[in-house]
Amino acid sequence: MTLPDLPPTGAPLPDSATDVGALVSYLEYDPLPAIVLDPQYQILAANRAYQRQFGVEGQAHVGRKCYQVSHHYDVPCDQAGEHCPMKRATESRGADRVLHIHHTPRGPEHVDVELRPIFDAGSRIIAYVERLATVRGASARPSAAGLVGRAPAFNDAISALQRVAPSMLPVLLLGESGTGKELFAHALHEASDRAQRPFVVVDCSGITETLFESELFGFEKGAFTGATGRKQGLVETAQGGTLFLDEIGDVPLSIQVKLLRLIETGTFRRVGSTETQRADFRLVAATHKPLEQMIAAGLFRSDLYFRISAFPIRLPAVRERVDDIPLLADSILARIASTGHRPARKPVIAPDALALLRAYSWPGNIRELRNVLERASLLADDGVIRGDQLPESLRREVMAPVETLPAPAFALPRKASDAELVRAAAEWGGKRSELAERLGMSERTLYRRLKALAGVEKA
Structure with missing residues (x-):
């Protein structure tokens, strides 16, 4: 907006x-x-x-x-x-x-x-x-659809999305696999002036090199064996709207030059045709691959990279937004319940299970979190997901002993109790932001906990 x-x-x-x-x-x-x-x-x-x-x-x-x-x-x-x-x-x-x-x-x-x-x-x-x-494209409350989150790293990505949405700049979404790139791309489309036009997804990792050109640009009747009629390509389907190239790092080099020409000239030709077509779309691309390293290795064209990366947005991993895990889990369970499959009612998460979810590293990010919750919800016969219903590999990682590091001059526990938090705040002589970092929480979380504790003491 x-x-x-x-x-x-x-x-x-x-x-x-x-x-x-x-x-x-x-x-x-x-x-x-x-x-x-x-x-x-x-x-x-x-x-x-x-x-x-x-x-x-x-x-x-x-x-x-x-x-x-x-x-x-x-x-x-x-x-x-x-x-x-x-x-x-x-x-x-x-x-x-x-x-x-x-x-x-x-x-x-x-x-x-x-x-x-x-x-x-x-x-x-x-x-x-x-x-x-x-902002309509993200929710700070549990939601059965769309993006959800409240953590600073998530808010930074949403803020960048809101800034660039009204423009026509190409956007490159960067981040680990499973961080919700397609949801972000769709939210950008919905916040743009093209929201009423098509949002077309091209899964670049799921199309073979031989089919990529015909899928993207379409083909004419007789262009190759089996082409019994004219077919509209995904670029034409996105006319007036947004074309989302997911996992663009998987586009073959032979196709990259044609994709570059499409972006630079705004034109393309169907396979088997000599007639030039005009393209009208907003480009959004996404990848989890290190494109700059791929350029150095000769696996990705530098000119294409500079065309698609006019406005890069980095999407945070789940481990960078730990405070969002309860919100994400609640939203995922609501979406699972709304699919009509078992369980019919949304399960709740027991405190021990939630503690495990917060402590896990989530290498698969939101996709892995959804898989874990889908499995656990099927095991929760009484509607409560408990710690022993989470995957053994998850529990094993969380419960593994942590290497002990030398204590700093001002030693603080990473997960302080209320009493330890009050003592630390009273004894700390530096900035509150430094105290929050030492305690392993955001400065805002530290402020809210201290405020809540002050309210309890007054009561």
Whole structure:
């Protein structure tokens, strides 16, 4: 989604427009939810679009701090391990944009936030305008379809996807096998201006070299033995939409030159034809292979690589988003239950099984997680997946002894108990981000645990 333009960043408003009411009147013409903030993070006003989407019982949170409303924090976002757009906008004296997970009346949602400072005639920042666009291609809650996740590494990939979706730049999705490249490609298509046109997948690893050209470009009647009629290729099928080349690293060298010509000229010929056809598609490619190393080995064309990699997006492995495993597992079980096969009801995961799932390395990523949960759900006769119903190989890896490393000067347990966490926070003399890294968690997770523990102590 492209955010509509505001007046140029830094341009002073006329005196009559510095009144909050006048500014809100202007924002009423903006179809996106928008609020006005003062430099102390307080919400001064909100347009009707914001009230409809984020207000509670007709209230638009006017008078409250933005971080209290959006994140349920008691400090600004940057002090809780988040990117704070107001801090960045203040420092740069320009616009800042970030993808956040906001608390909404519907639950947590991914929100694309753009914040711009408003200046008075003396070039002093007197207010900020924040506009919010809900991201439809990803869910921060369990979902029976599409992308799900809340971890920082996942959010970075979604943020990049939102940035590039409105353009026509070719996108290259990078990452290990099983990280959900096709789902990301489809989400990019849905967020683009071509969402109402076809999304066509080409499985480059599943087509033999002899059939690749005819599958991609189509063929004419009589082009070869068995060609009894004209066939439309996948490039023509994607006309006006998105062509997704999955595992492009498997494309044979003999075909790479023809693929390069297609991308560079926007034209192709069906097998057996001399007539040139025009192609109109958005290109998205994906691979788990190291293309740059393949170029050095002469296995992949450098000119093709530079054509397809205008906007690379790296998709995180499951082990890089451990905090998402409960959310992913819940979503996968919902999808298994919705297929109509056994089990009819969605199973639940026992704490011991969830601990094993979180501790496992997941070399097969989400694909492997789904396979494990499908198997375990068939063994869960009472609807509860327990640790002993997970594969033995998984349990064996998790339970294997870990090599003991020399203790740092300030020794901290990687999985601290509540008491150990409170003690560590009290004794730690460095930055909270460094403490979080030493404890093996994100800074945001550390902040939330300490906040929750502080609430328990007060109670």
